[in-house]
Amino acid sequence: MSTLIPCIVAGGAGTRLWPVSREAMPKPFMRLADGLSLLQKTFERVAGLDDVTRLLTVINRELLFRTLDDYRPLNSGRLGLDFLLEPMGRNTAPAIAAAALHAVRHYGEEAQLLVLPADHLIRDQQAFVSAVARARDLAEAGWLVTFGIRPGHAETGYGYIQQGEALEAGGYRVASFVEKPDLQTAQAYLEGGEHLWNAGMFCFRADVLLRELREHAPQVVEGVERCLALSGAVEGKQGKQCELDAPSFAEVTDISIDYALMERSSRVAVVPCDLGWSDIGSWQALRELTPADANGNQVNGEVILHNVQGCYIDSPKRLVGAVGVRDLVVVDTPDALLIADAHCTQDVKFVAQELKKRGHDAYRLHRAVTRPWGTYTVLEEGARFKIKRIMVRPGESLSLQMHHHRSEHWVVVSGMARVMNGERDFLLNTNESTFIPAGHSHRLVNPGVIDLVMIEVQSGEYLGEDDIVRFNDIYGRAPAGEKSN
Template identity: 40%
Template sequence: MSSSQINVTPVILSGGSGKRLWPLSRATFPKQFLALSGKTTLFQQALGRLQNLNSKLVRLNDFLIVTNEEHRFLVLDQLRETKNIKAQLLLEPDSRNTGPALTLAALQASEDEQDPILIVMPADQVIQNTVSFLNSLEDAINIAINGSIVVLGVTPTKPDTGFGYIQKHQDESEHHSFKVLNFFEKPDSSLAESFIKAGNYFWNSGIFILRASIWIEAVKQFSLEIYEPVQKAFDRRTNDSMFIRPDRDLFITAPSSSIDYAVIEKCPSSSFDIKMVILDAGWSDLGSWEAVWQVGLKDQSQNVSYGDSLLENTTNSLIYANHKLVATLGIDNIVVVETADAVLIANRNQSQNIRLIVDKLNLSKRKEEILNRKVSRPWGWYDNLDEGENFKVKRIQVNPGASLSLQKHNKRAEHWIVVKGTAEIICNDKKIILKENESTYIPLGFKHRLSNPGQDILEIIEVQSGTYLGEDDIERFDDYYGRTFN
């Protein structure tokens, strides 16, 4: 590293559940892993925009990605698709919000007596102007190097009650920064309107730039109840080839608290210097379907549409077709989101209230709140095509060179038909090779393994039959990914 370069570690927080974009986003496949704006996912966009930081100014360390156990293979899959990214994955045993998550990252970044500048970013935001974003980020880095905490503030376009607000000092300081006077969490509409009229209030983007040691000092001072269990859990962490896992029993004793509530909101009246740099880069947190419509490419009738859709006499609407043709006629200001197992129809003005639907699904214990029909696994994915009494049909894709675990089922048998690629199959003591249009049968209780020995994608259709078809009817004997259950 050149003596003039600044040591910088990007921290991507990817633990959100994305319930406000149901039914496309689910707890097991949240919005950061979806391509909601552009051809790549929000998570991949967060990685990509930081790759372009000025190399003369900074030395970019490996990314630190904080996610949860359930999303670990989604992160790995999307990392594989993103070029030239080196990352370490910190796995939260249970979600405790962003305060404990950043504490984990700061402790990891501080290893080997390093004290890098942390760029802390949520994985689920849209930033349309990368050049402007990087300019603001470089200003923030130059301020944070001297020990300040920097937050990026977005000029508000309306009195939105869904965002936190930053009150800044009127006078500009070095590197286009402003002293932060106060923070306000999600005000009511009248207070939000007064903020807009005042002119010195900005939306809190949730993007923070600060030294790792500064976060650790601040969380010790303001939220020791977070720092102590997280630090102890980190000390008892385990590492494998892909993941860093803090101790579960210790970690879950930390309270669930955001970065803002745990630390940042307490800084303006403390010894910690906190400043704001303006972010004017087409920022959105995509916190609702209304926000997706706002950033989307609109036609002449102000409609935003994705997938196979046919719009007639339709205006100011968002149409998201995932699996089927969606046709609309004579509607205005409507959101329609079609997925394989659920359809949402809502007024755009009500899209902030999707949580009311999700809460009802939760109370009813319906799987549509949590699960997508398509499920990612470290070897590829499966899609539940159909299910009835004593049968289930899946489409399974296995990546080149990948293998499922050696396993058996005690309550079901399976029929496999290869539709693409080549399959290597172990069934008890036999090994067979199947090509396209060939099939085999796996009897109940037989040990078996499906592998893709080729360089192309393997795709099969699996028909399960039996008295119980749950995913927990798997007894594993050997697994390349260290799994015992999922």
């Protein structure tokens, strides 16, 4: 059997799960009740497969360090890590084509790719292992294999796959792909027994995929090949990393793998399976994972209810009181509150889309922002001032930088800080502080073994995150103009 390279594809903003899912911290990084993110659960699923030694991840380059943070506590060196870093999303066909070209280059033409979305939940690991084994047998025989979930109810939110003739290894030739149906059609599919939910998971040999893509969507392969020829690759302790060239990747056709190939090829098979699968596509889907009380309510956080039925309330940091309400979804975060009819959770995406159209930060960022070195949280801001809580992990460092329009006052709350302030290089202990005038080059480092926590008070005429000149950065970020710390 050919080498298996699992490929986790993390795309999309998860707008139907706003305000928890945002562009800079999308759905794959959402924590479930057990404390693990959907990305971590996908990693564990892959690690549970036999004979897997490497994992390829296709993800936006801005999310690399957050992804490494999620992988680190689970990996302990068992899986070698490969990353293809996208400068922007171009849908699944370019992402999968890039993964196949990468696999051919590094692991041979016969390598099999197991493509998995980063933000789905599968609760039956043994059924998953069995389905992958069947898919691998079909892939080895030259089929492009997709996974079909046996429907448990009439669902209008998923695409469907119609089964055709039976094949070996427990699969079927795909007769057709069907767009999201209306309720009456979905009910007919359920009763007919020939249609499966399209899970968006695939298995195929890299050479077979590329051959079929060259026949049915040559512009995708050719565009990705041009991009890879211009892209820089490095290999280090964090694995193989290839940052896709932005100008050429932007010219690649934006199209899904279903439209580009799966609906056109005659070599597509489906493996029917029952995996305990959910795409966690809405708050309604997420709440179904949590047991309800006698009144049909599900709550997270300190909540007081009176005459409340059928509500989902997620407020981990603020007390919520609810009186006399029915069928609501309430999700509270430090800077945004969602209130939705429980039957309209698919429409939450319209709130996120409107925020994006207005250029509002609540579409892109949480109040607490993750960076390669740790996090920062804006505690308060107003005219000419901004107050942040900054946490730097042990051994990590902010870039050597300078601001034109603001000065900063740093106060260490816990841990130890090494500070470079102009020509001075010194240590700060708990309750000690330093002042950094505008125009001074400066850097903050955590030389200790515990988290460094400090308060930063900014003051000046302009406090935007783009007032930064970066001289040196250990994470390879742009040397100037970066809109982050």
